[in-house]
Amino acid sequence: MPLNKNKIAHKASIRKKNERLILNAAEVIFAAQGFKGTTISKVAQQAKIPKANIYYYFPTKDILYSHVIEDICDFWLQSDDFFDDLNSPAEILTRYINAKMDFSRSRPLGSRIWANEMIRGAQYTKDYVNKNVKNWLDDRIKIIQRWVDNGDIDPIDPRTLIYMIWATTQHYADFGMQIKILNGNKQLSDKQFETAKKNIVTIILKGIGASNNLKIAS
Amino acid sequence: MPLNKNKIAHKASIRKKNERLILNAAEVIFAAQGFKGTTISKVAQQAKIPKANIYYYFPTKDILYSHVIEDICDFWLQSDDFFDDLNSPAEILTRYINAKMDFSRSRPLGSRIWANEMIRGAQYTKDYVNKNVKNWLDDRIKIIQRWVDNGDIDPIDPRTLIYMIWATTQHYADFGMQIKILNGNKQLSDKQFETAKKNIVTIILKGIGASNNLKIAS
DNA sequence: TAATAATTCAACCAAATGGTCAAGAAAAAT
């Protein structure tokens, strides 16, 4: 039955396609309006399908929201991989900061939804933070602590460093509007954004004493 | 008419007292639930007064919200004063960062409401950012640029530095719940918080080359 | 082709919510 695979693939494709359509639309609305501010009608409008259709794929608003959150978490696991343990502190941190900055620019919506979640008390994300994020963080803390113990970098608190990187990089997504207004109501140009990236990397690397063997970007 | 002053004072006091009561309650709810998630009933419950009473002092939810925002802005003008131009870069930035960190710890609600505002596109705050915040920022940029030109600090982009400080310090307010969960579900202790403050100051000062003539905190 | 399963969608419903009102209680002014 060589057709079987195709049939299944096609069957799944209508559902998958529509789920994706709805999730993308929902991401836009949740990011801009928050959980309560998001109505299924607005999502439907954004997705250009009738409202009842959304309920066909996602039985409740809560379920839709958790799928959006899950989506975001899946995506973020990628950027986390940029923080490996194969290179020098300076190389690893440069890569990680740049990756997080690029995510903030190319996909700010997820970051905003996440920020909203945390502000509201991590109601839907407590478990995820408690498990995945905490594990990830604890691992990186160990890595950074090893750098400190080896004398590769200054004796800084690893946790504070990570928070600093998260805060600074995600600021460019979460506070994009503020940055835009303060930039004369113009989105940061590619050049401005690259300047920001370079400066952040430079300041942090030097700040923790990790830039010794790297040329400072001019 | 020596009583006149008293009368007015007293007259004003009932209103002022209740407005304050309501604004404080509203701040709690707006911070935790966002604009749409806040209902006047919840605010009333928080303030322990009947709902209609709130409408007596604040005719609409929007008006109540803008008063809360105004309140926050007024308060923040204080911390801005910590960034003067009378001392060395290291002293000024240390003072400013510490002040912002302390605000994040003692009054996180305002920061969260502000973050929510920015995420949602600064709908109620565009003018304020465009005027007051922008002016303040442009002034500080000039100050920092002077430091750079004088060779007091490394040649960094002043704007990026300020954003870094804002992001990092406000992270402790906005992402308080995340930080708590990642700290084993315990709020940061005073000692942990002081460690964070010290580390942030140390990393930033060294990162911009301003710590030359300051002893590094141990 | 006939039957079955998956998908679309207008119309509907109950609960929640922003906001109103009018009547009574307290305070202030005369």
Place this chain on the structure above:
DNA sequence: ATTTTTCTTGACCATTTGGTTGAATTATTA
């Protein structure tokens, strides 16, 4: 003491919103 003003509050209303239903349409299978 009484009139006027300010303040309080339960009851009420229109709109919005999360969610349902059932019939029509399209796709899949036998």
